[in-house]
Amino acid sequence: MTASYQLKRADFIFKNENDWEQVLQKSISRSPQDLINELISSELKGRGGAGFPTGLKWKLTAEVSDSVKYVICNADEGEPGTFKDREILSMVPYKVLTGMAVCAHVIGAKEGYIYLRGEYFFLLPELNKSIREFEYYCKEINLDFTIRIFMGSGAYICGEETALFESMEGKRGEPRNKPPYPSNYGYMGKPTVINNVETLAHTFTIFKYGAKRFYDLGVQYSRGSKLFSVSGDTPKPGIYELELGMSLADFVEEFGDGDTKAVQVGGASGFLVPRKRFNETAIGFQGKLVGISLPTGGSMMLFNSSRSMFNVLDNYLEFFREESCGQCTPCRVGCQQLLKGIKAVKRGEKNAKYLDKLLRLTETMKLTAKCGLGQSVANSFSSIVENFREEMIY
Amino acid sequence: MTKNIKISINGIPIEVEQGTTILDAARQAGVIIPSLCYHKDLCIAGNCRVCVVEIAGQKRLAAACATPCEEEMEILTNSLNVLHSRKQIIELLLSEHNADCTSCFKNGSCELQKLASDYKILKQDFIRLVPFKNYTIDKFSPSIIKDDSKCIRCQRCVRTCAELQGINALTVAYKGDQMKITTFFEKPINDVVCSTCGQCINHCPTGALVERNYIEKVWDAIADKSKHVIVQTAPAVRVGLGEELGFGPGERVTGKMVTALKRLGFDAVMDTDFTADLTIMEEGTELLTRLKSVLVDHDPKVKLPMATSCSPGWIKYIEHLFPDFLDHLSTCKSPQQMFGALAKTYYAKARNLDPEKIISVSIMPCTAKKFEAARPEMHDSGYRDVDYVLTTRELAIMIKQAGLDFMKLDDSHFDRLMGESTGAAVIFGATGGVMEAALRTVYELVTGREIPFKNLNITPVRGMEGVKEASVKIENPLEEWTFLDGVELKCAVAHGLVNAHKIMELIRLGKADYHFVEIMACPGGCLGGGGQPIPTSPEIRKKRAEAIYAEDEGMPLRKSHQNPEIIKIYKDFLDHPLSEKSHHLLHTHYVARERF
Ligand SMILES: Cc1cc2nc3c(=O)[nH]c(=O)nc-3n(C[C@H](O)[C@H](O)[C@H](O)COP(=O)(O)O)c2cc1C
Ligand code: SF4
Ligand code: SF4
Ligand code: SF4
Ligand code: SF4
Ligand code: FES
Numbered sequence: 001m002t003a004s005y006q007l008k009r010a011d012f013i014f015k016n017e018n019d020w021e022q023v024l025q026k027s028i029s030r031s032p033q034d035l036i037n038e039l040i041s042s043e044l045k046g047r048g049g050a051g052f053p054t055g056l057k058w059k060l061t062a063e064v065s066d067s068v069k070y071v072i073c074n075a076d077e078g079e080p081g082t083f084k085d086r087e088i089l090s091m092v093p094y095k096v097l098t099g100m101a102v103c104a105h106v107i108g109a110k111e112g113y114i115y116l117r118g119e120y121f122f123l124l125p126e127l128n129k130s131i132r133e134f135e136y137y138c139k140e141i142n143l144d145f146t147i148r149i150f151m152g153s154g155a156y157i158c159g160e161e162t163a164l165f166e167s168m169e170g171k172r173g174e175p176r177n178k179p180p181y182p183s184n185y186g187y188m189g190k191p192t193v194i195n196n197v198e199t200l201a202h203t204f205t206i207f208k209y210g211a212k213r214f215y216d217l218g219v220q221y222s223r224g225s226k227l228f229s230v231s232g233d234t235p236k237p238g239i240y241e242l243e244l245g246m247s248l249a250d251f252v253e254e255f256g257d258g259d260t261k262a263v264q265v266g267g268a269s270g271f272l273v274p275r276k277r278f279n280e281t282a283i284g285f286q287g288k289l290v291g292i293s294l295p296t297g298g299s300m301m302l303f304n305s306s307r308s309m310f311n312v313l314d315n316y317l318e319f320f321r322e323e324s325c326g327q328c329t330p331c332r333v334g335c336q337q338l339l340k341g342i343k344a345v346k347r348g349e350k351n352a353k354y355l356d357k358l359l360r361l362t363e364t365m366k367l368t369a370k371c372g373l374g375q376s377v378a379n380s381f382s383s384i385v386e387n388f389r390e391e392m393i394y
Numbered sequence: 395m396t397k398n399i400k401i402s403i404n405g406i407p408i409e410v411e412q413g414t415t416i417l418d419a420a421r422q423a424g425v426i427i428p429s430l431c432y433h434k435d436l437c438i439a440g441n442c443r444v445c446v447v448e449i450a451g452q453k454r455l456a457a458a459c460a461t462p463c464e465e466e467m468e469i470l471t472n473s474l475n476v477l478h479s480r481k482q483i484i485e486l487l488l489s490e491h492n493a494d495c496t497s498c499f500k501n502g503s504c505e506l507q508k509l510a511s512d513y514k515i516l517k518q519d520f521i522r523l524v525p526f527k528n529y530t531i532d533k534f535s536p537s538i539i540k541d542d543s544k545c546i547r548c549q550r551c552v553r554t555c556a557e558l559q560g561i562n563a564l565t566v567a568y569k570g571d572q573m574k575i576t577t578f579f580e581k582p583i584n585d586v587v588c589s590t591c592g593q594c595i596n597h598c599p600t601g602a603l604v605e606r607n608y609i610e611k612v613w614d615a616i617a618d619k620s621k622h623v624i625v626q627t628a629p630a631v632r633v634g635l636g637e638e639l640g641f642g643p644g645e646r647v648t649g650k651m652v653t654a655l656k657r658l659g660f661d662a663v664m665d666t667d668f669t670a671d672l673t674i675m676e677e678g679t680e681l682l683t684r685l686k687s688v689l690v691d692h693d694p695k696v697k698l699p700m701a702t703s704c705s706p707g708w709i710k711y712i713e714h715l716f717p718d719f720l721d722h723l724s725t726c727k728s729p730q731q732m733f734g735a736l737a738k739t740y741y742a743k744a745r746n747l748d749p750e751k752i753i754s755v756s757i758m759p760c761t762a763k764k765f766e767a768a769r770p771e772m773h774d775s776g777y778r779d780v781d782y783v784l785t786t787r788e789l790a791i792m793i794k795q796a797g798l799d800f801m802k803l804d805d806s807h808f809d810r811l812m813g814e815s816t817g818a819a820v821i822f823g824a825t826g827g828v829m830e831a832a833l834r835t836v837y838e839l840v841t842g843r844e845i846p847f848k849n850l851n852i853t854p855v856r857g858m859e860g861v862k863e864a865s866v867k868i869e870n871p872l873e874e875w876t877f878l879d880g881v882e883l884k885c886a887v888a889h890g891l892v893n894a895h896k897i898m899e900l901i902r903l904g905k906a907d908y909h910f911v912e913i914m915a916c917p918g919g920c921l922g923g924g925g926q927p928i929p930t931s932p933e934i935r936k937k938r939a940e941a942i943y944a945e946d947e948g949m950p951l952r953k954s955h956q957n958p959e960i961i962k963i964y965k966d967f968l969d970h971p972l973s974e975k976s977h978h979l980l981h982t983h984y985v986a987r988e989r990f
Binding site: 327 | 441454461483519523547
């Protein structure tokens, strides 16, 4: 194992910086092109799930000409067991607000929104106070930018960017067809940058310290640090900021309880990695060893040998069956079939070969579902069924 | 200017306009990509996913209906990946679906069934989900049956009700496996804001939304020797019926239809067109009376514009959504209900029949007419004025059940007394038709001259634009109408309730300076009605409209007041328009309804 795959803690996100005014002022005195270049060279990728290069996202939106554009901070944080965005918004809200304002400057937007998860209403008083203070300062430096909070409705799917727009527009939270992408056609049909809370917080670091500081963390294709929500069979659950690119073996050594059987990387829509693969798996966007993406939230859930993988899968499928928006066939019906299917196999009502039909079904879902939710059910399903097939049957 | 781009479909290069979807491009190239949630009348949903295709260089399949072509795109519509996925999607749909086709009203005309048949889904080994579902069937409406167990959640009905009708009576509720199409608080569709227009039925690919059918009741009546069963046929039926029976869209089958109805065993086959002409007499006179009350007497209680009242879907709509504006409606019943009231009075007397023994059936392009016939007000003959209303589709089913070879039938004529009509009545079936018919008569009543349009064709009110406006200046009127001298009679025509809403908003804001507005609930007017043959599309409706106007041009009489049977009924029975008897039999009132 080379040095770069070791677990390294980082401390940027929650580090208290009380110079956000200077960072903001300095940033908006720079040209949009200059800021975009900075962001691109940092190689920051979105922390909300899809891992889209943030600099490119801003660039694409900046290039569309329209007098009305929006910046939206995605704080829907619906992944079970994760609360890192909540922590960022309550501890260092100014970083996020500054990131939004710089983005507005870059793309030419005057309005920003924070789409806040319904359950986080208790953050409102403090957050509103911070926003008012922030807007006051924006006015002082002649930056025409306002931020409003939009309270989410509690559906997991509303964290998906286009469903989020629909929900903000007062419609049912159903994902849209893509293309068009938000950079062209987002909230209210206007060019929109939508970024995760953590992504925006990282832009603060980049604009304050320069791209290199960020780029120097992590490994190739997976630069910088990231917050991880560690849960499950671990003696130290919690939120940790770690450099990207660590090997899973290192991670388990640090956080496991000595009996770790498997780790679910990236929550319900992520992958289950069994013990025999810990060594060859790195956590990053395109790990050199095994390509593992980091879907929503950077959730890391550890399972020890007392856990039934059937129950784990059953839980995830219950989650999807319920949280699918229900509009598209492969996802709505597929999730029901997968859930009923594994139970039928377990009970012996269907033979073990039926699991292969279900694996083929997840392939269809991956190929044809309308949004990331349905497309990613295959991840946990196939990684659990393929690695723990006996547990599914007996 | 639109740019052309080059793409290839299954290896065959073609050029399409920029912005064309893959689905449309493929159709241009002669490749049919299956679809379910897609409908030409509606915005794109992209939710059924049966239209998926492979695009070279892309990991995932794309929904052809929702994906625009891009330069150099290489599209495969039948790769193994596509076929497997598509088949599995159909299989998934079927697993959630109560597919007992043999007892389904849509058997034989269902898009899901056709897909299942095309793709030969012979081995369905997914778990049947139907027993786990709490599917309900809503049978409370006299017009519509909604069977959730047949629903594939394509949301065509939802989009129809929102985009074409602007009502949103049907919406999506819940998520995940519970997601379904429902109404406000899951009330029966009969208890919500629904207009009963039936557009959702016309746009539903499956048997989840169908008309409540009265076919067996009508067969029973025909077989009952003690009953005298009469039937009336609406103007739009004759330009639609053929589509169900082997003809292409836009074929006029009036004569064959009459023969078929006689062969089915109806005792008399008469024409709603007769009461359409009568409507013009009554409504035209009502308009003139209102104009006088407003322009001369300045009576604040009399409202302008006056709105037509022959579309019961529109009536129910305004009762729900603009209950404060019911005074704008003409008090005239629809032609169907005028016919019904006369059938059991005028016709009964003339034929010396006991009205109690008369069963009055109507063939309508419309499902709202089923609701209308069931309204408690519609008993002015002393009996239920219209007993059974069948859609164009139900008539086609009866013709098939009777084994009639429709294409080979000879033409015959409607029976007398209430079977004669003019071209003005025929065009009631198209948007703008009532307006045109009314203007032809009103202008002549007022001025003694024919309306100054070439061939009597008032083209500004024709066509498929959502809202049309026209005005006619009245000059040198007859003695009695001098108050109208120089008046510019302003009219507007709207079809589809989303367009009706535009006019009603103007009226509500006091910004409508029209005297007379025609409103039809359905796109294109009755020819695009909720009871007409499926499928419907802008092209099909255009063809039906052309057929209607051709029928009009071919009629010897084209103005309602020339209809000899109309002249006769006023002489023998009604005295004059708006007479006491007319008021009793031909006019009605409206009720305010809830808004949910
Ligand atoms: C089902 C689903 C749920 C999602 N939920 C969230 C969420 O809660 N928070 C979030 O930031 N992104 C979420 N995303 C990802 C967003 O669609 C989007 O990619 C992200 O907000 C973009 O921000 P980023 O580029 O900064 O990551 C979700 C995606 C899917 C498919
Ligand atoms: S994949 Fe699932 S969540 Fe996404 S649009 Fe389809 S049904 Fe909705
Ligand atoms: S809706 Fe179609 S597929 Fe379903 S039962 Fe009826 S005919 Fe068969
Ligand atoms: S009948 Fe018409 S108004 Fe009623 S739900 Fe269907 S489309 Fe909407
Ligand atoms: S009722 Fe018909 S149109 Fe509506 S969603 Fe179901 S299948 Fe589609
Ligand atoms: S027809 Fe394209 S997704 Fe339904």
